[in-house]
Amino acid sequence: MAGGGASGGAGQAEVETWPSRPPHLIVNVTDLRKRLGQRREVAIDAILARQQVLDTHTLRTPVRGEITVESIERGVSIHGHVSFDWEGDCRRCLEPVQGTTEIEIDEICQVHAPPNSDIVDFDGEKVDLLPLISDAVGLSLPLAPLCREDCPGPDPDRYPALTEQELEAAEADEPAPDPRWAALDGLDLN
Numbered sequence: 001m002a003g004g005g006a007s008g009g010a011g012q013a014e015v016e017t018w019p020s021r022p023p024h025l026i027v028n029v030t031d032l033r034k035r036l037g038q039r040r041e042v043a044i045d046a047i048l049a050r051q052q053v054l055d056t057h058t059l060r061t062p063v064r065g066e067i068t069v070e071s072i073e074r075g076v077s078i079h080g081h082v083s084f085d086w087e088g089d090c091r092r093c094l095e096p097v098q099g100t101t102e103i104e105i106d107e108i109c110q111v112h113a114p115p116n117s118d119i120v121d122f123d124g125e126k127v128d129l130l131p132l133i134s135d136a137v138g139l140s141l142p143l144a145p146l147c148r149e150d151c152p153g154p155d156p157d158r159y160p161a162l163t164e165q166e167l168e169a170a171e172a173d174e175p176a177p178d179p180r181w182a183a184l185d186g187l188d189l190n
């Protein structure tokens, strides 16, 4: 008898109260940068703007994790991990599927970062973690999720389920569409 939690609803796990706004993810690193190698741990717990790619979108639940900011030459390194919740359509049966994905954040922020590099330019004083986390989440949305590993799909007899490895192998074998075929489509071959 652990008690039913705050909500009295039968089996309702849905959280209904959200933080009114995300905690500030701007980290002042002025003190940190006084000595190379100094570190600060930043706990991440923030609801970010909804992101969607194809049929998969982020849920309105907090992105959580731990980020270490460390003082390096001309800036800071940002390293850690966060996890986020998403919802999409199962690629076989097309039923809604939800999941949680954990991703690694690994960035270097420097004053006068060289152009066209992966290094994030910043003013040397404040690092905004929000766009770094947000971009990483957007790039990690699972675009072809499964409701379960062996989901048989809507018509198992005609479309037998492939395992994850078989699917990856099939995708790797499949050649990119040849643009010349597109041209042939327009021809009348009588």
Ligand SMILES: [Zn+2]
Residues within 6 Å of the ligand: 090, 091, 092, 093, 094, 095, 146, 147, 148, 151, 152, 153
């Ligand atoms: Zn499914």
